Amino acid sequence: MVIAIIAILMAVLMPTLNRAREQGRRAVCLNYLKSLTLAWSMYADENDDRIVNGEAYWAPSAAPAAPVPTSGPHQGEKYWVGNDCASGFAQGEQRPLDIQLEAIRAGSLFPYCKAEKAYRCPTGIRGEMRTYSTGYGMNGCFDAAGTYVGTKGVRVGRTVLMVKRRSEIVIPAPAFRLVFLDEGRISPDSYAIHYLTPRWWDPPFVRHGDGTNVSFADGHSDYWKYRGAETIRAGKMANPPYNYTPTTDEGITDLKKMQEAIWGRLGY
Structure with a gap:
């Protein structure tokens, strides 16, 4: 009888406890994102308003370094984190823990945020030392979608698509321009999404319940709950789809x- 009562109580309480645990992890993640965004802003303060190179260096068989590119759009800009992503990242492959940590320490943002735990959401899978990525538009990996020309981002009206300097964030206001996101199973470079077409590029990422955490150029972080069941379903797949095109209004x-x-x- 006593065992049956305990079992009933556990069945009633466990969902509540799980929700409380998730809310706690979500809050910690939001604080970590704020810390990284503060570091991002401090970097700009000390570098003549230039924001950090938003790419994560990728050379799967190389040392966990964060070199300084000698050509291209990121010439002279050290990568924000070093070489921590494995060649089979899309299938969940990871580099050794010590390599990942060395890569974080090698990055240009580490002097401004030396708390290694701040690069990883508490919900990260075992062996994953970094879950956060920058968004493409924050000096990320230059693409072929017409958002980058030479070493400068294209300006559409007062909106700079690929931002190089913090002062370029005018329309929309900094509170609406994404800097970091909790991607989870990270991909190399920066988090990519199409500009000219209504498609995801990297997969949708679902990290906390049915949503995810993001941070913005004004320094605040926020939890976004997705509306579309197809977004949530795609983001929770074991091998999430790349270049995914949604079909429902949500x-x-x-x-x-x-x-x-x-x-x-939007570019369309």
Whole structure:
């Protein structure tokens, strides 16, 4: 009888305890994102308003370094984190823990945020030392979608699509331009999303319940709950789809919200 009562109580209490645990992890993650965004802002303060190179260096068989590119759009800009991503990242492969930590320490942002735990959400899978990525539009990996020309981002009206300097974030205001996101199973470079077409590029990422955590150029972080069941389903797949095109109104709403946060506007 006593065992039966305990079992009933556990069945009633466990969902509540799980929700409380998740809310605690979400709050810690939001604080970590704020810490990284503060470091991002401090870097700009000390570098003539230039923001950090938003790419994560990727050379799977190389040392966990964060070199300084000698050519291209990031010439002279050290990578924000070093070489911590494995060649089979899409299948969940990870580099050894010590390599990942060395890569974090090697990055240009580490002097401004030396708490290694701040690079990883508490919900990260075992062996994953970094879950956060920058959004494409914050001096990320230059692409072929017409957002980058030479070493400068294209300006559409007063919106700079690929930001190089913090002062370029005018329209929309800094509170609406995404800097970091909790990608989870990270991909190399920076988090990519299409500009000219209504498609995800990297997969949708679902990290906390049915949403995710993000941070913005004004320093605040926020939890975004997705509206589309297809967004949530795609983000929770064991091997999430790349270049994913949503088909429902709710899924398209999720996509557009992310595109506008990363690029500052829609390109279609």
